[in-house]
Amino acid sequence: MTRTRVYLDYNATAPLRPEAARAMTALFEAAAGAGTNPSSVHADGRAARKRLEDARAGVAALVGAKPADLVFVSGATEANNWVLARAPVDGLAVSAIEHDSVLAPARARAAAEGLPLVEIAADGDGVVTPAAVAAALDDLAARGARRPLVSVMVANNEVGTIQPVAEIAAEARARGALVHTDAVQAAGKTPLDMAALGVDALSVSAHKIGGPPGVGALVLCGGLALDPLIAGGGQERRYRSGTENLPGIVGFAAAAEAAAAGLDAMAGLGALRDRLEAAVVATAPEAVVFARKAERLANTSAFAVPGLKAETQMMHMDLAGVSVGSGSACSSGKVSPSHVLAAMGADADLCDGALRISLGWATTEAEVDRAAAAWGALYRRLAGSSAPAAGPTAGEVA
Known part of the structure; x- marks a missing residue:
């Protein structure tokens, strides 16, 4: 079945695997x-x-x-x-x-x-x-x-x-x-x-x-x-x-x-995550990608742009058909500043604006590119940026 939305919030909850549905x-x-x-x-x-x-x-x-x-x-x-x-x-x-x-x-x-x-x-x-x-x-x-x-x-x-x-x-x-x-x-x-x-x-x-x-x-x-x-x-x-x-x-x-x-395939998501982050930074050079120098899960990216609120970004991404997260998804119906980023010493402005994008077992390259394009569009609309309309290609990322 063709998906009309892009789901990139696997760290909140992953879509039910067909293997699990069949077993149940x-x-x-x-x-x-x-x-x-x-x-x-x-x-x-x-x-x-x-x-x-x-x-x-x-x-x-x-x-x-x-x-x-x-x-x-x-x-x-x-x-x-x-x-x-x-x-x-x-x-x-x-x-x-x-x-x-x-x-x-x-x-x-x-x-x-x-x-x-x-x-x-x-x-x-x-x-x-x-x-x-x-x-x-x-x-x-x-x-x-x-x-x-x-x-x-x-x-x-x-x-x-x-x-x-x-x-x-x-x-x-x-x-x-x-x-x-x-x-x-x-x-x-x-x-x-x-x-x-x-x-x-x-x-x-x-x-x-x-x-x-x-x-x-x-x-x-x-x-x-x-x-x-x-x-x-x-x-x-x-x-x-x-x-x-x-x-x-x-x-x-x-x-x-x-x-x-599927552990090997999950490790391979790092290339897609890096592709997404490169597109974000190419569009918004002032963007901060958190924990970029540390060993991270291959599927997880968290970033913020000074002055952009997480709730506003999530709303625009949602309207564009892309589901992303911000911090923990366990506080129903609210977007709160990240205590994790605060504990890492991030400025309050960044804690208020961090998006979390998490990939998973069904994520495709086309979905990552669509998410990058949607975020780039909202950035230009909200920040008035003159950044290029498209992120880098896979070759440029490498």
């Missing part, structure tokens, strides 16, 4: 009249249980985890809240560029329980350095924390910076800390291996990789044990009671398998 449809058809409760002891229930455990193995493989360590939840927001609110620790160190589903429960717990909290600064390229984490943990130790929790994401949702999580985890372990990482944006975009990362907990979400919304997973291993999230029937290793969302989980696993198979 097949489950519904197979389960008609039989049910999908994996806890039932009859043959139909045992068949549902097998589908559940096969799916668990498929999702675990995407992040290099053991299936037995993976607990299905409603999404990464739930997973992050669960860890930050309930981990048995006496101090918290979270990076200042984390998603709000990490920052909010950390701040709430610190306020409610009187736990010491350090929000670790990122550098100007959006990198949280191991040295900064070590300093934060030394600060917590000076305030009496003996077993703190560190939470640093694998890749940032706004600017795409990939964090040195393995090195951070080594620093944390040397100081007796537990480590959690939000791998939502990295999963399916860059190879992940939980053992190599050296973390105790890892969060992922289905809809970011082309699975259905409303399902995610928390992987728990190492020294981190959490109190059960929901009491009741004892599902999910007694961590999260309630009948599992088997259709969503099956779709999650199908998307995970497709994402794993």
